[in-house]
Amino acid sequence: MEQQRLTAPLRTVIIGSGNVASTIAPALEKAGAIDVVAVYSPTPDHASALAGELRHAVAVSDPANVPANAEFYLIAVKDDAVQSVASTLPPNPDAIWAHTSGGVDASALSPLSGRYGVFYPLQTFTKGVTTEMSEVPVFIEANSKADTDLLKAIASKMTPKVYEADSDTRCRMHAAAVFACNFTNHLWAIADDILRRETGTDLSVLHPLLKETLRKALSCRPAEVQTGPAARGDRGIIEKHASLLPQEEADLYRLLSEKILTYHSR
Amino acid sequence: MEQQRLTAPLRTVIIGSGNVASTIAPALEKAGAIDVVAVYSPTPDHASALAGELRHAVAVSDPANVPANAEFYLIAVKDDAVQSVASTLPPNPDAIWAHTSGGVDASALSPLSGRYGVFYPLQTFTKGVTTEMSEVPVFIEANSKADTDLLKAIASKMTPKVYEADSDTRCRMHAAAVFACNFTNHLWAIADDILRRETGTDLSVLHPLLKETLRKALSCRPAEVQTGPAARGDRGIIEKHASLLPQEEADLYRLLSEKILTYHSR
Numbered sequence: 346m347e348q349q350r351l352t353a354p355l356r357t358v359i360i361g362s363g364n365v366a367s368t369i370a371p372a373l374e375k376a377g378a379i380d381v382v383a384v385y386s387p388t389p390d391h392a393s394a395l396a397g398e399l400r401h402a403v404a405v406s407d408p409a410n411v412p413a414n415a416e417f418y419l420i421a422v423k424d425d426a427v428q429s430v431a432s433t434l435p436p437n438p439d440a441i442w443a444h445t446s447g448g449v450d451a452s453a454l455s456p457l458s459g460r461y462g463v464f465y466p467l468q469t470f471t472k473g474v475t476t477e478m479s480e481v482p483v484f485i486e487a488n489s490k491a492d493t494d495l496l497k498a499i500a501s502k503m504t505p506k507v508y509e510a511d512s513d514t515r516c517r518m519h520a521a522a523v524f525a526c527n528f529t530n531h532l533w534a535i536a537d538d539i540l541r542r543e544t545g546t547d548l549s550v551l552h553p554l555l556k557e558t559l560r561k562a563l564s565c566r567p568a569e570v571q572t573g574p575a576a577r578g579d580r581g582i583i584e585k586h587a588s589l590l591p592q593e594e595a596d597l598y599r600l601l602s603e604k605i606l607t608y609h610s611r
Numbered sequence: 612m613e614q615q616r617l618t619a620p621l622r623t624v625i626i627g628s629g630n631v632a633s634t635i636a637p638a639l640e641k642a643g644a645i646d647v648v649a650v651y652s653p654t655p656d657h658a659s660a661l662a663g664e665l666r667h668a669v670a671v672s673d674p675a676n677v678p679a680n681a682e683f684y685l686i687a688v689k690d691d692a693v694q695s696v697a698s699t700l701p702p703n704p705d706a707i708w709a710h711t712s713g714g715v716d717a718s719a720l721s722p723l724s725g726r727y728g729v730f731y732p733l734q735t736f737t738k739g740v741t742t743e744m745s746e747v748p749v750f751i752e753a754n755s756k757a758d759t760d761l762l763k764a765i766a767s768k769m770t771p772k773v774y775e776a777d778s779d780t781r782c783r784m785h786a787a788a789v790f791a792c793n794f795t796n797h798l799w800a801i802a803d804d805i806l807r808r809e810t811g812t813d814l815s816v817l818h819p820l821l822k823e824t825l826r827k828a829l830s831c832r833p834a835e836v837q838t839g840p841a842a843r844g845d846r847g848i849i850e851k852h853a854s855l856l857p858q859e860e861a862d863l864y865r866l867l868s869e870k871i872l873t874y875h876s877r
Contacts (some may be wrong), residue, residue: 462687517809520852525802526824527839534834536791558792568800573793586786
């Protein structure tokens with residue numbers, strides 16, 4: 346597959362100043378993929394803070410002042426803000442526009458330009474925490490082959506893990522990530538609650554177990570290393586555990602155990 | 612709290628040769644807590660393999676040959692085998708007997724001796740994978756203060772994380788571990804299924820995200836760092852995700868999302 350080569354960093358405006366923008370913009374600039382000319386955020390301090398981490402970006406807090414002469418506009422705001430933020434910005438039909446959201450269609454940006462796409466880094470970013478960008482997968486979509494290749498070329502400067510994904514695929518990917526991370530985190534919260542309430546400890550007693558469980562899941566297929574009462578069909582222990590928990594937790598315990606029993610009896 | 616001091620390693624018989632026995636026995640012997648005189652397993656090769664990793668243990672595969680003159684018998688077999696294995700062994704009322712199971716009452720060993728207890732290491736062990744034993748919590752129970760202190764003294768040679776826990780507390784601890792590890796692993800299996808079926812990738816694209824999610828959960832209270840569509844009350848994305856998944860996964864997606872919505876609206 347021939348990829349469009351980036352002969353020079355693209356003159357870029359970053360829209361947003363949250364965790365994603367603050368991680369991705371410096372990483373792409375450092376990689377030589379983009380040259381950030383402006384950072385836009387409605388909160389002047391936030392725009393300035395991110396602009397200050399870039400080579401020669403200006404901070405912009407009035408959408409009317411967003412430079413009209415950039416080649417690339419990257420919108421890195423929360424999923425549910427993409428459309429509303431985009432509607433405040435001056436269109437630039439010569440430039441390519443992309444957002445970083447897993448759950449928003451590429452076409453949300455069509456009012457701004459005939460060239461639009463998605464640049465979706467599948468990672469949770471935290472300000473102040475260094476992320477190894479070369480491990481982060483980026484999913485690309487655009488409404489032309491040339492712009493798909495252009496966005497892939499930009500991403501490829503930062504990470505080897507660059508994939509194409511249309512909006513449906515990206516949405517399924519995001520649903521999988523919700524299972525793997527958001528739901529998982531909620532189960533850790535429940536475990537923490539049980540331990541605090543019932544045993545006078547907290548989740549920290551399980552930290553070694555959590556680390557080992559993840560280590561196994563990273564090196565094997567999780568379905569093949571499933572352990573626990575449900576995986577071995579031990580209904581006695583399942584009922585004993587459920588009987589010791591309050592209703593809400595007991596219901597969830599039974600339901601997830603049934604899911605595992607069914608899954609592993611296939 | 613005064614702990615009984617171990618003046619010399621206890622002459623010990625290890626019952627079992629699986630992952631727990633193979634990890635715990637060498638670690639306790641190396642720490643100077645025990646001196647293993649015999650390893651019993653009904654499978655001769657298994658008994659020999661573990662005995663070979665200990666200083667001068669003999670391998671025993673006939674329960675009648677289990678030495679009657681040990682001071683400590685540690686039964687490290689699967690939860691549902693504790694009772695049946697114990698029933699085949701010759702009692703030794705002078706010795707202390709303990710099992711390593713989270714879900715089994717201490718009294719399961721009462722036919723063997725008036726001195727019985729539980730030595731429950733809360734970790735998942737894998738043969739061939741080195742476990743940092745000083746991070747592993749051990750939960751102790753015994754039917755006398757003196758033997759509780761003795762088991763705590765043994766565990767303390769291996770790890771600073773030694774706690775007392777009666778059978779009910781241990782069972783709740785185990786239930787919490789099921790939420791935190793077994794159920795979590797099942798959600799990773801589902802994510803892997805979705806990715807393989809729907810996107811042509813697999814869970815490896817989520818590995819950086821999984822690691823970062825765990826890193827956060829280890830450094831913060833999980834309930835305080837919950838993210839995702841349900842945590843921000845985004846029912847639009849929840850329904851979009853569910854509509855793209857097959858019935859079984861969609862039902863679970865909706866149910867876990869409702870749990871998070873309820874939990875975080877409290």
